[in-house]
Amino acid sequence: MRDEVMEVIGDKTEIDYDDITKLKYINQVVQETLRMYPPAARSNRLCTKPITINGIHFDKDVAFSIPVYAIHHDEKYYPDPYKFDPDRFAPEEKAKRDPLTYLPFGYGPRNCIGMRFAYFEIWMTLAHLLKNYRFYSIPGSPDLPIKLNTQGITKPEETLYVRAERIYVD
Numbered sequence: 376m377r378d379e380v381m382e383v384i385g386d387k388t389e390i391d392y393d394d395i396t397k398l399k400y401i402n403q404v405v406q407e408t409l410r411m412y413p414p415a416a417r418s419n420r421l422c423t424k425p426i427t428i429n430g431i432h433f434d435k436d437v438a439f440s441i442p443v444y445a446i447h448h449d450e451k452y453y454p455d456p457y458k459f460d461p462d463r464f465a466p467e468e469k470a471k472r473d474p475l476t477y478l479p480f481g482y483g484p485r486n487c488i489g490m491r492f493a494y495f496e497i498w499m500t501l502a503h504l505l506k507n508y509r510f511y512s513i514p515g516s517p518d519l520p521i522k523l524n525t526q527g528i529t530k531p532e533e534t535l536y537v538r539a540e541r542i543y544v545d
């Protein structure tokens with residue numbers, strides 16, 4: 376990730392939108408992170424009219440929950456699903472999957488209105504952090520895999536610790 380930041384941004388101190396959209400590998404890492412740890416582990420809908428989908432009948436006013444976390448960890452779509460592998464989001468790999476197998480921001484007319492803004496903020500923050508700091512895990516931080524609590528917003532059960540070391544450039 377740092378190699379990419381240095382290649383795209385180098386010595387620039389002002390990072391703009393055009394720079395950010397060139398961070399292809401960082402985008403893959405962000406997408407894989409949102410696959411493994413979707414902040415919203417479920418998305419809910421209310422049926423507005425009776426409908427049968429794949430042989431399952433839904434009556435009007437039935438509420439149902441889309442199991443985003445389970446879909447993101449289904450080995451039919453993501454082989455070895457507990458492995459963190461940003462290459463799953465390389466363009467040629469992504470093109471092989473149904474878009475409905477990736478739902479960190481929901482889907483359809485009521486999906487997350489802030490998605491593009493959120494991606495932009497994450498890319499921009501990572502670009503600044505990776506340019507200026509190195510990160511290390513430290514003793515006392517829980518081992519992988521991280522135990523998650525998916526009630527409400529997905530979060531780790533235990534506190535994660537990292538050490539950040541400033542990179543000084545002459």
Ligand code: HEM
Nearest residue numbers: 414415418419479480481482485486487488489490492493
């Ligand atoms: C990583 C960051 C974020 C994630 C993972 C996320 C995820 C989601 C999800 C899963 C939904 C429900 C979509 C559905 O049911 O189909 C949603 C809705 C929404 N999000 Fe986000 N969100 C993020 C950041 C943001 C930001 C930065 C904003 C605003 C600046 C935002 C504003 C909204 C709004 C207003 C809705 C409701 C949309 C509607 O009901 O029409 N979100 N978000």
